[in-house]
Amino acid sequence: MKKIEIEVNGKKVSKEIQDHTTLSGLLRDILNLTGTHIGCDTSQCGACVVHVDGKSIKSCTALAADLDGSKVTTIEGLASNGKLHPMQEAFKKMHGLQCGFCTPGMVMSAVDLLKNKKNPSDQEIRDWLEGNICRCTGYHNIVAAVKEAASKM
């Protein structure tokens, strides 16, 4: 067992965890933040993307023990004061989701993209989202949603 202290969505969290607990496991099973989804569980599908110290990573492939002292933002941390984040608004407006399973990862990845690039082209959006898989194949509207968010942010 290891004791770790991390900040999740602005709140300090101190927990005893097993050495092999992943960040996705900590978020979902211990902190009940089930917005972060687990799809493939081997870092290919991107449903589990969260931000750690400002950068998007796949939380299924990071050990919680190794993130002691980090700041984590999950999909639950995007909205503020009951108001959706512009990326969430854009996914809603442009029908950027069908079943919704991949959506938390898509949104978190896309928010990281816009941090690095304010007005990405369609190709740049598609390249950036290459680690996020949508099994409904709703990519067209996902790209449209990211463009819509870029115009609002």
Added chain:
Amino acid sequence: MKTFNYHSAKDVKEASKLASSNSAFLAGGMTTIPSMKLGLASYKDIIDIKRIKKLSGIKVSGKTVTIGATTKHSEVASSKDIKKAIPSLAALAEGIGDPQVRNRGTIGGSIANNDPAADYPSACIALNATIHTNNRSIDAEKFFRGMFETCLKSTEVIEAIEFSIPEKSSYQKLPNPASRYAIIGVYVAKHKTGINVGVTGAKSCVYNDKDLAGALTKNFSSSAIDGVKISSSEMNSDIHASSDYRANMVKAFAKKAVDAC
């Protein structure tokens, strides 16, 4: 995933001391963690080396680029110094996996794993790399032994990889559309001392294609490659590409690389 004892080493000495035949060093974990989840690997001890500061960073001198073992792919891809000194190396890093993998995965992890389809081993071969560990300095040609096999000992920690800056170079790959691993990757580099053609994805281990290098030494142009015969006998064959197709692609991508130099 089977449990293990997690250690975060404060320096290389401690990391090496904790290591055994039943342990693994952890940097980005982009291969180690999925391998453990899939039951392909299990360890008693996982020794995290990410917090050892001296293992990370980029140094460019007149003739070489030295990259610390735990430097992330995203750092190599966005480094202005590397883009200026060896642009093909920054471009290679930009083509690994996806943004989240590049935010975690490290150069030391990539070469220590020596996946037959990984990108960085071809750069080590093409750019006459020296792999510096806590015990010795190893030439890339001697470092990569076979499929997922290097000459590293279990207590040996890669500290940095030193690349020679070539006169010109290019890395071209045919990526697997899902994983972005190389179905074929060809790294052509022209140095004052000679030409290297590092090929990954084709065989069980990265190699320097002496026939291609020989043809390019006589005439550094893509047409020089036309006459070279590439044997498919040792090439990989899988659902993505047959051995004959791979042999053909080695040639096609070598030509592409020369044209892009």
